[in-house]
Amino acid sequence: PRKIIIDTDPGQDDAAAIMLALGSPAEIEVLGITAVAGNVPLALTSRNARLVCELCNRRDVKVFAGAEKPIARPLVTAEHVHGKTGLDGPQLDEPTMPLQSQHAVDFIIETLLSEPSGTVTLCTLGALTNIALALQKAPEIAPRVRELVMMGGGFFEGGNITPAAEFNIYVDPEAADIVLKSGIPVVMMPLDVTHRVLTHKARVRRISDIGTPAAIAMAQMLEFFERFDIEKYGTDGGPLHDPTVIAYLIRPELFTGRDCNVEIETKSELTLGMTVVDWWQVTGRKHNAKVMRFIDDQGFFDLLTERLARL
Numbered sequence: 001p002r003k004i005i006i007d008t009d010p011g012q013d014d015a016a017a018i019m020l021a022l023g024s025p026a027e028i029e030v031l032g033i034t035a036v037a038g039n040v041p042l043a044l045t046s047r048n049a050r051l052v053c054e055l056c057n058r059r060d061v062k063v064f065a066g067a068e069k070p071i072a073r074p075l076v077t078a079e080h081v082h083g084k085t086g087l088d089g090p091q092l093d094e095p096t097m098p099l100q101s102q103h104a105v106d107f108i109i110e111t112l113l114s115e116p117s118g119t120v121t122l123c124t125l126g127a128l129t130n131i132a133l134a135l136q137k138a139p140e141i142a143p144r145v146r147e148l149v150m151m152g153g154g155f156f157e158g159g160n161i162t163p164a165a166e167f168n169i170y171v172d173p174e175a176a177d178i179v180l181k182s183g184i185p186v187v188m189m190p191l192d193v194t195h196r197v198l199t200h201k202a203r204v205r206r207i208s209d210i211g212t213p214a215a216i217a218m219a220q221m222l223e224f225f226e227r228f229d230i231e232k233y234g235t236d237g238g239p240l241h242d243p244t245v246i247a248y249l250i251r252p253e254l255f256t257g258r259d260c261n262v263e264i265e266t267k268s269e270l271t272l273g274m275t276v277v278d279w280w281q282v283t284g285r286k287h288n289a290k291v292m293r294f295i296d297d298q299g300f301f302d303l304l305t306e307r308l309a310r311l
């Protein structure tokens, strides 16, 4: 199986991504989960990551707390989408599994230095703060990363927190800039992809019909999560952003995209956090990311449902 670190700010869609990974042990080995502030503050994201592991009966997974705030800005959160806890929907008790005492940034560095070079994949589902801090502290880790697959950005689709910016990049644009300039092979799942995977009613019902505690809790999370988009935009469901990252590791053929140059806007007030994707190759700038644009959405939901049933 492919060794991964999941860096995350759960978040119902982050929870779906973690469950997809833990339900796919033949393809994926989760070395650890590192929490970052984002959808809600760090105390909640590090709690929620453990709650998800417990729902999957995986109290053995190591969960680390990382950065409390972005590198150069105050934290922006998204309770309007994810609810007060970040994981609103099901009734869940407080987690009892421990949080690791090591800082997430040190865990990321130590793992990349101790595992054979080119074997560890970073999966980022939130702001890139932890990864950027690790790169600043230990630049020698960059060439050792096999690949970094991120949920972040948007180009033809525009933004979801401002007209120009997607939430994960907007929260910490300086961190995203550091990651995209690091030389790490990046795969980007932008809103252009994730807005195509909507939690239609029938899809959520298939998940709750699995009948296990993890699947029932997931269905309840999705029912809470999707109300924001359904009420505001009149869509058929909520966009299931973060699990696309994990789905890509298991079934890359579900996605199509191309190698591009991507730059992050870190200065402009109007377009802060914008991912400037050179899709049409109009600059001579070096390719630094594989940017995905299309997804087989039914194939994605079939995979997610199948793997949730294995938990």
Ligand code: BDR
Pocket: 011, 012, 013, 014, 039, 078, 081, 125, 126, 151, 160, 166, 167, 168, 241, 242
């Ligand atoms: C991203 O922002 C968060 O709210 C979601 O969990 C996802 O990672 C989508 O813009």
Ligand code: CA
Pocket: 008, 009, 010, 011, 013, 014, 039, 125, 126, 242
């Ligand atoms: Ca997230």
